[in-house]
Amino acid sequence: MASFTRIPDDQTPSIIVHPDHEIAKINDNIYGGFTEHMGRCIYGGIYDPGNPLSDEDGFRKDVIEAMKDLNVPVVRYPGGNFVATYHWLDGVGPKEKRPKRPELAWLGIEPNSFGTDEFMKWCKVVGTEPYLCLNFGTGTLDEALAWLEYCNSTQDTYYANLRRQNGHEEPYNVKYWALGNECWGPWQVAQQTQQDYAKQAYQWAKALKLLDPTITLILCGETGYSSWDHYVLKECVKWDVHGLSGDSTKSLIDMHSIHIYTASATHLANATAPRAAERAIQMASALIDLARIENGVPETVPKQTVCFDEWNVWDPVRAPGEKGAEESYTLSDALAVSVFLNGFVRQAKDVGMANIAQSVNVISPLMTSTEGVLKQTTWWPLLLFSKYMRGHSVAVNVRCPEYTGVTDPKWVRATIETPFLDVCAAKMEDGWVGLAVTNVSEEKDFEVRIDGVKEGKVDVYVVGGENVSVVNKKGDEKVRIEESSWDGKGLFKFAKHSFTLLRWKH
Ligand code: AHR
Numbered sequence: 200m201a202s203f204t205r206i207p208d209d210q211t212p213s214i215i216v217h218p219d220h221e222i223a224k225i226n227d228n229i230y231g232g233f234t235e236h237m238g239r240c241i242y243g244g245i246y247d248p249g250n251p252l253s254d255e256d257g258f259r260k261d262v263i264e265a266m267k268d269l270n271v272p273v274v275r276y277p278g279g280n281f282v283a284t285y286h287w288l289d290g291v292g293p294k295e296k297r298p299k300r301p302e303l304a305w306l307g308i309e310p311n312s313f314g315t316d317e318f319m320k321w322c323k324v325v326g327t328e329p330y331l332c333l334n335f336g337t338g339t340l341d342e343a344l345a346w347l348e349y350c351n352s353t354q355d356t357y358y359a360n361l362r363r364q365n366g367h368e369e370p371y372n373v374k375y376w377a378l379g380n381e382c383w384g385p386w387q388v389a390q391q392t393q394q395d396y397a398k399q400a401y402q403w404a405k406a407l408k409l410l411d412p413t414i415t416l417i418l419c420g421e422t423g424y425s426s427w428d429h430y431v432l433k434e435c436v437k438w439d440v441h442g443l444s445g446d447s448t449k450s451l452i453d454m455h456s457i458h459i460y461t462a463s464a465t466h467l468a469n470a471t472a473p474r475a476a477e478r479a480i481q482m483a484s485a486l487i488d489l490a491r492i493e494n495g496v497p498e499t500v501p502k503q504t505v506c507f508d509e510w511n512v513w514d515p516v517r518a519p520g521e522k523g524a525e526e527s528y529t530l531s532d533a534l535a536v537s538v539f540l541n542g543f544v545r546q547a548k549d550v551g552m553a554n555i556a557q558s559v560n561v562i563s564p565l566m567t568s569t570e571g572v573l574k575q576t577t578w579w580p581l582l583l584f585s586k587y588m589r590g591h592s593v594a595v596n597v598r599c600p601e602y603t604g605v606t607d608p609k610w611v612r613a614t615i616e617t618p619f620l621d622v623c624a625a626k627m628e629d630g631w632v633g634l635a636v637t638n639v640s641e642e643k644d645f646e647v648r649i650d651g652v653k654e655g656k657v658d659v660y661v662v663g664g665e666n667v668s669v670v671n672k673k674g675d676e677k678v679r680i681e682e683s684s685w686d687g688k689g690l691f692k693f694a695k696h697s698f699t700l701l702r703w704k705h
Pocket residue numbers: 235237278279280281380381509556557
């Protein structure tokens with residue numbers, strides 16, 4: 200949570216942090232990832248058998264190290280649009296027997312040499328939790344139940360035994376399951392109407408929870424502010440009064456998924472566009488409240504959280520999905536990523552998970568080549584957030600001038616402020632306070648008074664660059680973290696077009 204006070208350009212800006220005013224726990228899962236069978240994300244990204252950089256399972260060791268550095272808590276799989284024609288049984292068992300299939304989301308051929316068991320193993324090596332998305336396109340409920348049984352069951356039943364037969368005695372205990380992906384989208388194989396989707400999602404939820412009541416089910420929303428979101432929440436967020444999930448104090452639906460990609464040709468519109476994502480979280484949260492009110496869900500049923508399971512900067516014209524969506528990210532994009540993350544921390548109360556789309560090669564901060572990995576500009580704010588912005592979101596107020604030009608989307612201007620200094624603050628369990636400040640201005644450094652900072656040693660991490668268009672290239676990674684320290688006295692200068700993280704022990 201952060202509040203903003205707009206001041207004229209000629210006044211001195213200030214920030215007030217209240218480390219003891221905890222607003223909400225930040226769910227670690229906001230630093231989640233996403234790996235889809237798309238472009239070079241799986242094949243040539245996390246899985247590259249035969250490459251000297253890969254281990255005996257074919258997993259790229261440099262990618263694993265990068266994921267560990269990011270401390271990614273949860274990874275969504277296997278799509279994305281890909282999942283709408285994915286049959287999970289194609290991807291288990293002896294590799295030589297797995298069928299190759301035409302792939303209709305990105306128009307490739309799916310070899311199925313990487314599937315459920317490989318993904319589970321990769322998650323274990325990385326130290327992350329799997330999050331699986333169910334096929335709502337060509338998939339059936341039987342198939343979804345079979346996948347859940349394969350992954351989680353300890354009983355002496357067919358699919359649990361198939362897992363054992365495939366060499367995996369212990370269940371994977373997959374907690375997070377999504378009820379489809381972007382089922383509303385015209386590009387989707389077997390696109391659904393909101394009525395058809397809501398009916399199917401609720402019935403599938405019931406069956407899935409009868410099989411395993413411990414799972415967390417994620418409803419397929421749209422942007423968080425559409426009539427689709429409104430309708431499917433109203434139809435599915437109900438009190439599980441009959442105890443179908445085994446517990447009448449719960450709802451069958453635990454989270455609501457939303458997706459937003461932003462991008463704009465001009466820097467300030469680009470860097471402030473993720474304010475739309477923050478407003479979307481607020482609107483989705485309000486629609487969840489509305490559904491609960493209208494359906495009489497008692498307060499003893501925990502509120503459904505927003506699962507922002509695809510977010511990033513992406514211009515699909517610049518980097519088309521069918522061509523692998525390999526975006527080359529500028530410093531402006533890195534600032535946009537930091538504004539997304541600031542928003543997730545500020546709205547921590549409502550965000551149960553967020554997954555940058557995607558983790559490797561496809562619209563990703565991490566790019567592989569046969570020789571190694573490149574960290575794009577967007578990697579660095581993500582790394583700083585994931586390392587230092589956990590714990591609790593704490594109260595902060597920023598007084599500074601506001602960007603008043605064009606926004607993208609346009610409605611940002613009408614619904615939420617766009618301060619030049621975009622700020623959030625967090626206090627970690629060990630008492631370290633992090634103050635994240637994105638100066639989106641292309642022209643102006645801001646000298647800022649900071650109340651609430653502890654005098655002494657403040658660690659300073661800055662991600663900046665010569666201009667907003669700079670990109671990182673192999674052997675020439677211009678945008679990275681510059682580290683220094685500050686004594687916490689006087690004014691602190693936030694350089695133009697930069698992201699700064701200040702840290703001190705409270
Ligand atoms: O992340 C790339 C694609 O964007 C996903 O497959 C889809 O869900 C979204 O449209």
